[in-house]
Amino acid sequence: MNGKPDPRTTAEVVTRTRLERGRGALGPALELVHTGRAPTRAVLTAELGVTRATAGAVAAELEALGLIRVDPRPVAPAGSHGRPSHRLLVEEEGPVALAAQVHADGYRAALVGLGGRIVATTPGCEIVGADPAEVLDSVVAAGAGLLRETGRRCVGAGLAVPSAVAEPDGKALNPLYVAWPAGAPVRDIFARRVREAGLTGPAFTGNDVNLMALAEHRHGAGRGARHLLCVATGHRGVGGALVLDGRLHTGSSGLAMEVGHLTVNPEGRSCYCGSRGCLDVETDPYAFLLAAGRTPGPEESLLKQASDLIVRESADPAVRAATELLVDRLGFGLAGLVNILNPDRIILGALHRVLLGAAPERLRAVVADRSLWGRSGSVPILAAALDHNSLVGAAELAWQPVLDDPLVALGG
Template identity: 60%
Template sequence: MSTPRRTAPDRGRTLLGPALRLIHTGQAPTRSALTGALDVTRATAGAVTGELEALGLISVDSRPAGGGRGRPSHRLAVADPGPAVLAAQLHADGVSAALAGLGGRLLETVHLPLPADTTPERLLGAVAAAGAELARGSRRRVLGFALALPNPVTEPDGTALAALHFDWPSGTPVADLFAAQVAGADLGPRARTAVPTAVANDANLAALAEHRHGAGRDARHLLLVTSGHRGVGGALVVDGRLHTGSSGLALEVGHLTVDPLGRPCPCGNRGCLNAETDTDALFAAAKRRPDPGRPLLAQARELARDPEAADAVEHVVDRLGLGLAGLVNILNPDRIVLSGLHLDLLAAAPDRLAAVVAERCLWGRSGRVPIVPAQVAHAGLVGAAELAWEPYLDDPQAVLAS
């Protein structure tokens, strides 16, 4: 029995996801660019963009854009207004939540202090409530909700390990608890009946955001290292996909030892990158105390730019360089993106950081890896939005589900 030939509409539907990803990441700003990227005919590209537009996900400019060689082409953009997802991020000292559209855009963002009770159910309930308030106040249809966590998250079960900032028991079933809290929240009449949820490590999600929308674009092996409100995280993107290891626990760079006699780390060891290059480490090196009434990260970033703290900055930069060199020796990335406080340390002492990495790197100065600042604001939130959008980037027709 012969296999039936696939019709043009069937082929077009299999291209919906790849086409939406290209438009979502800005790689196909016109129908002509999409035609070339997908390697299809103009007619097929037109059919694909027409269906994505009918789904309410993109807009197609009715007037072709000129100015180049060849036939003018129609501009493509994510729909505005269009559907949205909810994204949230837990920090050591607060909660952030946002309504997010396609294209890496945060539409509305709120930052809240941690509740007095940070047990898993209460804290995740506060996150769900913050997202629900955003959803009820929007006219957009909410399709999903994802959360970035400042601790390792196992795959595929979604349990939190070593949630040191909140004293959660190791193995807390955070994915299930978060799904239950969202299911019990009032997201308003425009949300999906059953909103899909997801959780992941914040550094992994920040790397995803930078790779798709920021300083990591076009990198084949992208290493991201970041220090947020406390601690240090890292992530690796290889050929466009996060490398998370066998169970989601790869790239815990914060527990790489850079000074065996250094500061104690919450993990029980001493001198971890986590304890030597975060906000607390910078204040300790500068022999200053932060104002408890202000966000810690904002104060640390100001301190990194203070000329009177130059010695402290160099001390922390040297420790960061040691850690980066070790990671380069193991991972051989083609680009390193620094974010959070590390972005400010790079700006304060770019030559010193590069020199330390080059001196300790196996390839030395002849194999220097570019170290660049992150470009995506609130990258953890943007990455959480990417996670929430993922089912629809894989299958855009899933937006039709009730």
């Protein structure tokens, strides 16, 4: 023995030390890659505020967990003369979350990977029975079938429902348009069905528009917004959601942002809440079809019927008048929300997205004219960017424990 340290042992110690330093950064690093905010190792290093060596160790650990892929060929940013950096990509063959959505016109299951990628979906079912246990049994069985077909590892499951979901008990308080009993314990039912199907990972349940907002904020038109307001029609009724500093605002018991009950037409139709002329009954697909003088047909969803009318028959005077009427009422509601919430971006989904596309300047003018903050600096109003955004948002619930601590969630 000459008393000199073995260089191999020293290198191993240095590597372990770097990794131990970086273990606390695994979750934040994964979230940065997941949301597209760290496309390269150089950006990851800067965002985490760590050394290049530590960022490299973190990326290598996430790759070993099967969550990301480090491109072995360094590339320089476009137009840059800086040092090339390795690209960081989500692992396309990695684990998935089971996502499910139930709405008035049916239900669907999907597998969603990191990055909000929909890996596989079931055909949409158009029948929703009055027993939530039977519906959730069917949707979980469909999702389990996708997992068997693809052979993917499941990190957990998330469910989007068209109702406020009370916290902490997970009951759907007002599932009006799916004929479920008020207060149905959907979270417990869904979690039990997931366990009975032999799926691994925790199960979560949330309101569909809240989950739309979460998905759009992380992967869609809401990226980069600090205070994001989302409003959408769903298939019946109107829902809203608010993301504050990157987190969903759900209130003290999960019931915040019931924006459908803002009055926009005092002489309007009666609403189940006891008021008249609420957004819920004045700007949804059913309201549009009535305003256009059309009788809703049973063969297609109300959302599809209304959307197709706006897109394909925009020259029809009755359709044009109905479009302008709903745009004005939607604008009144959005202006009130802007006055209260002062968001830095608004995203519209489902039929409201179609209305925005049909009359963007009219809608923005109504909001600007009737909102205090809109007059001094207009709030951007954008269309939702993601298809099946509530499904993607449901998957985000299941991915969250992995984003919080990949090693614990995956047993690493």
